[in-house]
Amino acid sequence: MYELNFDVQKCLHCPTHACLTRCQHMDIDRDTAGREILKIAAGEDSFVLHDCLTCYACEEYCPMGNHPFYLIVKRQEELNVQPLPRPLIQRGINIGKPFRGEPKINKVNGRALLMGAFADHMFLIQGRLFEGLPVISDDPRKMFHYFCQLMYLHYARISVINERLPGVIETITRHNVTEAICFHDECYGTYTSYCPSMGIEVPFRTVHFFEFLYNRLVELRNLIRPVNLRVAYQRPCSSRLSPGKLRFVYDIFKLIGAEAVQRKYVGRNALCCGGIIEGQRREGSRKRASEIQGLNISDMKDAGAEVCVFNCPACYHTLAHLVEKEGIRPIFMSDLCRLAIGEQPAGWR
Numbered sequence: 001m002y003e004l005n006f007d008v009q010k011c012l013h014c015p016t017h018a019c020l021t022r023c024q025h026m027d028i029d030r031d032t033a034g035r036e037i038l039k040i041a042a043g044e045d046s047f048v049l050h051d052c053l054t055c056y057a058c059e060e061y062c063p064m065g066n067h068p069f070y071l072i073v074k075r076q077e078e079l080n081v082q083p084l085p086r087p088l089i090q091r092g093i094n095i096g097k098p099f100r101g102e103p104k105i106n107k108v109n110g111r112a113l114l115m116g117a118f119a120d121h122m123f124l125i126q127g128r129l130f131e132g133l134p135v136i137s138d139d140p141r142k143m144f145h146y147f148c149q150l151m152y153l154h155y156a157r158i159s160v161i162n163e164r165l166p167g168v169i170e171t172i173t174r175h176n177v178t179e180a181i182c183f184h185d186e187c188y189g190t191y192t193s194y195c196p197s198m199g200i201e202v203p204f205r206t207v208h209f210f211e212f213l214y215n216r217l218v219e220l221r222n223l224i225r226p227v228n229l230r231v232a233y234q235r236p237c238s239s240r241l242s243p244g245k246l247r248f249v250y251d252i253f254k255l256i257g258a259e260a261v262q263r264k265y266v267g268r269n270a271l272c273c274g275g276i277i278e279g280q281r282r283e284g285s286r287k288r289a290s291e292i293q294g295l296n297i298s299d300m301k302d303a304g305a306e307v308c309v310f311n312c313p314a315c316y317h318t319l320a321h322l323v324e325k326e327g328i329r330p331i332f333m334s335d336l337c338r339l340a341i342g343e344q345p346a347g348w349r
Ligand code: SF4
Pocket: 010, 011, 012, 014, 015, 016, 017, 018, 019, 020, 034, 037, 061, 062, 063, 064, 065, 066, 067, 068
């Protein structure tokens, strides 16, 4: 039985209550924020549990590392507050079951790229950046054995995550992985933020995908030719769990001659892709998702972005066609890095 490490004393002495005052989706003043977070911590209901769009951002806003978003989700589950219609929750939970059949366990004895639940994105793992790097979870039929399960935060199902995640960690460990480079930053956030907050042991080191890409580019520095593109970065919700790694986005851009355009919705003010909000199917959620997407894409366009750079496949599938409609070319970060070293990624059009 795992317990969330949330310290209510920190909230009692918190000078900002930034977790809720900074929320982009609710208008909450400081007094209300202080009152509501204490109610939630005490196990009581709050309008926050019902209106939260599960964007993860309060995890980043809390200056005390106190995990307000995990607390909100835990309470939603305990008080039976459903962020999605119940049949969708049940269907989603069934899809991500990790233990169907047996995955093939290749012994890595070192570092490996962990694709998590994105084995179907192996088309991105091509070329010199990835030469000689072992991959685990490259079989789409078995990828849920490696699915970090954190997506169920959007479903208010901490119990599902805590029940399945230790088995997923055990499967990864069976490969004798000492260092897992996480393709998806949701996996990275799981092992470096969620697991410590719950007291779940992770017996391997983890590396953020962008840190790996940056280091590979430095090794291949002689091949780099400036891409000379004006770029906007689509920050995914799960990157709120590892804000310290955001710097690699800009370090990569600098290294490859991409100019990050000056935007309003950037860094802590980034807007999510809206995919989860669209899927919540609450009254007005489609409209809200489309408002957020409109603000986000107009901001990219007004700033003069030619290219929108993605980290998360889910963001890509939600937004790529919408940015394209506005004349902005979508690309995954790894493909942008391949372009910079003179390769032609298949998805670049
Ligand atoms: S969760 Fe963090 S930001 Fe929110 S009141 Fe508590 S300490 Fe402050």
